[in-house]
Amino acid sequence: MVSRASGPPSAVTAQQILEAAQIEFGEHGLEGSTVRGVAQRAGIDPSLVIRHYGSKNDLFTIAIRLPGDSTEHDVAEHLFDVVDVRLGELPAESRALVRSMLTAPEATAALGDFLNERTANLAHGGGEDAGLRAAPTASSILGLTIARRFLKLDALGEISEEQIEKTVRPWITAAIGDGPPAERRRARQTARCSP
Template structure:
């Protein structure tokens, strides 16, 4: 794997032979850069330099920095698509849309990737840092900032605790009856509290 030396001649331009290798190199480089510099500090150019490819390959394979970040976390989600699906509509129904979308995404994978992430962040600080940034910067923070009347950081943290707490109980502990409850039941039970975190009085 080529490393960044400040000499642009050392970096290959364009797509590596064997496209899957380019994608894997970018993911490996992204995990290192995001873990050491954080989401804001790591740039597309830094990641591409570490992977030894042209920065355009990030857009080619992932569509941008946000999607590369979630791919590096091994999350089966597209932040842009999720924001597009939950933000439009009545702000007072946002909690319902978020819980329903969360369940739809994770149930489609059997909860396996989420369970792996939760277990990983419990023992690896780098994974924990990346997940914190996913919650506060990449996804939940953006949703909250669109509707929050005040204290957006606290609201984002509370929303994260609600969603990932639900994920822990449903997919890791598999505590019944929550583990097998239908979506309508969980939305009705959890969304009102999430909505208070989003727009209500704290």
Template sequence: MAGTMRDAKRAESSRRILEAARAEFAEAGFEAATIRSIAGRAGVTAGLVMQHYGSKEALFRSAARLPADDRDTASEHVRDVLDARLGDLPPETLALLRSMLTVPEAADAIRAHLDERIDNLTASLGGEDARARATVAVTGILGLTIARQLLRLRAFDEVSREAIVDAAERGLGAVGGGE
């Protein structure tokens, strides 16, 4: 019985830490979020956060993972990512994007990130063609990001961000559908 109580307490701590991490990463971004700020938000010690997740990177990966086979959450996530990528990006993200075609390490970093995003979205979508839909969504967002952030196409100045997100969502639209 004591083990069961301990397991329940551990699971509750983990849930609170993940919830706090999602909020902190959303507000501050990966670079500015700290283990201490996440721990404070969760009402636990920084040591407990590290005990549960091992590193800030591992915590971020857990916090960013979409729930499995949850199409509504996946569609909302795609919309949120579209909106974020069409806004101002952190300097380190822009540096990676600018360098990805000429610097192998930058290409490796982008590739690893996008492969992880495709895997995550695939699991969340479910269905026979989930991997294809996830691939189209992630690479479509990459294309929009490059067109807006690096090429600075005039259309992004002439059309509202919300209109572009709505159109992209319709274009990628069936991300949440399928089977």
């Protein structure tokens, strides 16, 4: 049932619209989504979508913003966490961004900015060729995301934690030029599981 509201826009409705839009854009991309579809998913009148966000393109620009990463001292550990997220169920904003990156200039620019920022963060203080190591690493993680979540690559379909530990983590470690992190990772996992 669609509700109609009068009065000032509420923060709850704005968040409700944003979450519905991320799912809608994630499933259909920018071109395949409509304001009406977002409103229906949010259970509101389409006029509220326009009232809160202006247009479908404006809403898309906000919906694809990715949260920033926290500062990490151990680059390898940070990248392992990123891979864990990318090989798991994608957050709605990531799904919307990746689905639309080749068809919507806003998504292309947003993803380019995001990868440039991640590459710069990974390269920071890493020496002369740090940028050359960081760029392929960041873009390869994007490739893993696309292959697993959108192309449904069989080899990545049912990847286990053991397989990730055995194949993906050494690849990341070699790419960034860090030492073997297996014991640090196991210690961290043990600490997470401890009461």
